[in-house]
Amino acid sequence: MSRKRWHSVKEIRIADVARLAGVSTATVSRVLSEPGKVRQKTHDLVMEAVRRSGYIPDSTARKLRTRRTMTVLVVAPRLTNPVFAEILRGVDDELTQSGYGIIIGNLDNRREREARYVDLALSRQVDGVLLLTGYIPADGTRDMREGGLPIVALCAAIEDDAIPSVVVQDREASRRAVEYLAELGHRRFGYISGTPGSIIEHERFRGFCEGIAAAGFRQDEIVRWEGPFVFATGVAAAESFLAMKDRPTGIFAACDESAIGFIKRVRAERIRVPQDVSVIGFDGIEFADYTEPTLTTFRQPLHELGCVGADVLMKLIRGEMTAGDWNVRLPLTLLERDTTGPVLHKDYTSLRRSAM
Amino acid sequence: MSRKRWHSVKEIRIADVARLAGVSTATVSRVLSEPGKVRQKTHDLVMEAVRRSGYIPDSTARKLRTRRTMTVLVVAPRLTNPVFAEILRGVDDELTQSGYGIIIGNLDNRREREARYVDLALSRQVDGVLLLTGYIPADGTRDMREGGLPIVALCAAIEDDAIPSVVVQDREASRRAVEYLAELGHRRFGYISGTPGSIIEHERFRGFCEGIAAAGFRQDEIVRWEGPFVFATGVAAAESFLAMKDRPTGIFAACDESAIGFIKRVRAERIRVPQDVSVIGFDGIEFADYTEPTLTTFRQPLHELGCVGADVLMKLIRGEMTAGDWNVRLPLTLLERDTTGPVLHKDYTSLRRSAM
DNA sequence: TCGATTTTTGTAATCGATTACATCTTGAGA
DNA sequence: TCTCAAGATGTAATCGATTACAAAAATCGA
Numbered sequence: 226m227s228r229k230r231w232h233s234v235k236e237i238r239i240a241d242v243a244r245l246a247g248v249s250t251a252t253v254s255r256v257l258s259e260p261g262k263v264r265q266k267t268h269d270l271v272m273e274a275v276r277r278s279g280y281i282p283d284s285t286a287r288k289l290r291t292r293r294t295m296t297v298l299v300v301a302p303r304l305t306n307p308v309f310a311e312i313l314r315g316v317d318d319e320l321t322q323s324g325y326g327i328i329i330g331n332l333d334n335r336r337e338r339e340a341r342y343v344d345l346a347l348s349r350q351v352d353g354v355l356l357l358t359g360y361i362p363a364d365g366t367r368d369m370r371e372g373g374l375p376i377v378a379l380c381a382a383i384e385d386d387a388i389p390s391v392v393v394q395d396r397e398a399s400r401r402a403v404e405y406l407a408e409l410g411h412r413r414f415g416y417i418s419g420t421p422g423s424i425i426e427h428e429r430f431r432g433f434c435e436g437i438a439a440a441g442f443r444q445d446e447i448v449r450w451e452g453p454f455v456f457a458t459g460v461a462a463a464e465s466f467l468a469m470k471d472r473p474t475g476i477f478a479a480c481d482e483s484a485i486g487f488i489k490r491v492r493a494e495r496i497r498v499p500q501d502v503s504v505i506g507f508d509g510i511e512f513a514d515y516t517e518p519t520l521t522t523f524r525q526p527l528h529e530l531g532c533v534g535a536d537v538l539m540k541l542i543r544g545e546m547t548a549g550d551w552n553v554r555l556p557l558t559l560l561e562r563d564t565t566g567p568v569l570h571k572d573y574t575s576l577r578r579s580a581m
Numbered sequence: 582m583s584r585k586r587w588h589s590v591k592e593i594r595i596a597d598v599a600r601l602a603g604v605s606t607a608t609v610s611r612v613l614s615e616p617g618k619v620r621q622k623t624h625d626l627v628m629e630a631v632r633r634s635g636y637i638p639d640s641t642a643r644k645l646r647t648r649r650t651m652t653v654l655v656v657a658p659r660l661t662n663p664v665f666a667e668i669l670r671g672v673d674d675e676l677t678q679s680g681y682g683i684i685i686g687n688l689d690n691r692r693e694r695e696a697r698y699v700d701l702a703l704s705r706q707v708d709g710v711l712l713l714t715g716y717i718p719a720d721g722t723r724d725m726r727e728g729g730l731p732i733v734a735l736c737a738a739i740e741d742d743a744i745p746s747v748v749v750q751d752r753e754a755s756r757r758a759v760e761y762l763a764e765l766g767h768r769r770f771g772y773i774s775g776t777p778g779s780i781i782e783h784e785r786f787r788g789f790c791e792g793i794a795a796a797g798f799r800q801d802e803i804v805r806w807e808g809p810f811v812f813a814t815g816v817a818a819a820e821s822f823l824a825m826k827d828r829p830t831g832i833f834a835a836c837d838e839s840a841i842g843f844i845k846r847v848r849a850e851r852i853r854v855p856q857d858v859s860v861i862g863f864d865g866i867e868f869a870d871y872t873e874p875t876l877t878t879f880r881q882p883l884h885e886l887g888c889v890g891a892d893v894l895m896k897l898i899r900g901e902m903t904a905g906d907w908n909v910r911l912p913l914t915l916l917e918r919d920t921t922g923p924v925l926h927k928d929y930t931s932l933r934r935s936a937m
Numbered sequence: 938t939c940g941a942t943t944t945t946t947g948t949a950a951t952c953g954a955t956t957a958c959a960t961c962t963t964g965a966g967a
Numbered sequence: 968t969c970t971c972a973a974g975a976t977g978t979a980a981t982c983g984a985t986t987a988c989a990a991a992a993a994t995c996g997a
Contacts, residue, residue, distance in 0.1 A: 249977045284704040285644045286953035305666040329685045348640040489871045515845045517873045642983035
């Protein structure tokens with residue numbers, strides 16, 4: 226009753242328009258969805274009736290009949306991370322062209338929320354799913370796949386070969402990061418991780434280790450700090466770093482935010498970047514252009530990632546391709562900026578001591 | 582036909598479950614949506630059939646019949662702005678409790694996209710709308726309101742008294758910003774605007790002007806730089822600032838991002854913050870905690886804003902309140918940090934010259 | 938045990954569009 | 968003018984759930 230009030234102003238159905246135009250509902254429907262199927266004269270008559278009545282089709286009824294929702298679900302681990310916001314822009318730009326809408330599933334870093342979105346997808350509220358998260362469990366994705374839902378994984382290839390993926394070359398870039406630091410003369414390395422358990426983190430760490438090996442260093446010489454993809458992880462890493470005696474001089478962070486957190490914290494203790502410690506980030510978020518010093522990092526083609534991912538999903542939905550035989554791996558760009566530099570002293574800690 | 586393939590694996594309808602359990606569809610429906618209305622024995626029977634068949638109700642059909650979509654539309658001007666991401670978290674947290682889902686309408690700073698979301702709302706795809714944007718035209722909101730849709734405005738009171746709003750005290754805070762700068766001894770002020778035409782910008786500038794007047798300064802003594810709520814606006818303002826002869830010493834930016842852009846740019850020219858110029862931002866985004874120096878700014882209660890806004894919308898949808906007689910204005914907190922300080926010299930430009 | 942009442946379950950209408958199929962127009966060609 | 972195919976339009980079934988109403992079953996008191 227109270228709800229009724231909200232819908233009381235306009236309640237025009239297709240039948241009303243049909244009556245107004247003196248035609249059948251079928252004709253009205255055709256005018257609105259199959260242009261060219263009706264005679265010009267009738268068409269105009271109907272359009273006039275639509276205009277006059279202010280009729281807007283009920284999309285729910287349409288969806289029920291056509292079995293198409295014209296909506297896709299995008300599951301992201303966290304919205305406040307600019308990386309996802311940027312990818313989302315790409316997705317949005319692409320989907321809009323096909324007339325599709327987006328429902329955002331924000332996990333907010335809480336994995337237990339996944340179930341909700343699996344349900345949502347399985348109850349046929351969407352025509353497809355775009356996974357920006359790296360750790361949806363094989364279970365959920367399997368359910369969706371078996372439910373017959375097109376899925377595309379962005380950001381990280383899910384451990385499920387039947388799902389097409391569009392990802393960046395995380396591993397290659399991470400390897401390159403070490404190589405770059407080594408070229409600058411660094412010999413002791415630190416790694417600030419991303420969300421433990423996420424595939425992205427896994428890939429980046431793996432690339433880092435490969436780089437260490439390739440540069441001829443021993444695995445046990447590296448320091449690894451764990452934490453999610455947030456500023457605080459970098460701060461915590463810095464605390465640990467500051468307490469060390471034999472500090473690494475080349476730090477690779479699995480995301481820009483933790484790199485920035487790290488730098489902020491160590492600079493507060495008068496440690497200079499890059500003279501005392503070099504830091505290289507990952508992602509290339511816009512913030513990284515405005516930190517001081519400007520962060521050296523890998524720029525992800527985020528917008529492109531979103532566009533390509535959405536495009537693949539559209540093809541899947543339209544049945545223009547089969548799942549499983551489609552994988553894209555986009556390259557990253559190393560932005561050489563001001564938080565990395567050559568090693569100046571073998572042991573700057575002793576230098577600092579004398580300076581104090 | 583190709584579409585069919587995607588739905589071929591599971592096609593279990595409520596009738597199938599009913600047959601399997603040896604009851605009518607009505608009973609199955611009741612078990613699933615009106616617990617306690619069926620006998621325990623029947624209930625178990627049905628649940629077993631549901632479990633065995635893997636039945637998941639078709640939400641579209643349910644929506645059509647119940648006339649409730651259990652979804653709300655949230656229109657945001659731009660997703661990459663962390664302010665909106667944070668508000669969205671609050672909205673999400675609140676709506677989830679009521680079992681509601683979210684469709685995000687991202688304008689991406691392009692006003693012409695509004696029409697799309699007005700259509701979406703009017704075609705009954707959502708039960709309500711949350712407006713995070715400050716500039717949806719009166720037209721669109723009027724259409725929605727007349728279409729009988731509950732709407733709540735966040736971030737800025739729309740020029741439409743019939744719409745409830747939950748906002749922060751933009752004007753008061755902006756006035757306080759000037760007061761604060763004046764207390765520090767500043768006499769020449771600069772204002773970096775937000776997106777022209779947005780109500781938020783309008784309010785903040787108005788507060789700024791009120792502050793100027795209250796502190797006893799003349800309106801024509803202030804400098805105003807225009808641009809959207811992005812980093813680049815601050816950078817552009819800095820360029821202009823650097824080219825000035827008689828520079829202001831107290832700068833108020835309508836958002837943190839432009840404040841940060843400004844600071845980054847002027848520091849590149851060896852202008853010291855806050856010794857040479859004080860800057861105060863607005864929003865209190867997380868990144869502002871990590872800039873160097875740490876930004877002085879107003880912290881918005883973003884999460885709370887989202888929660889309260891969602892709560893009001895829920896009440897509207899449930900008919901527990903009437904539109905128009907509900908307005909909330911949340912206070913902001915001034916974070917006194919390191920980009921503001923007392924005026925050191927009347928004319929630092931001459932000082933700099935002699936130092937060079 | 939019986940009837941009245943309450944509880945549980947079933948039947949069928951309904952939500953508002955789309956669309957298969959049937960029917961009616963139209964226009965070209967004979 | 969008539970025939971026939973092509974094109975336009977109408978009728979009614981359909982999508983898959985919910986729910987008003989009816990009917991049946993269970994419960995209770997006398």
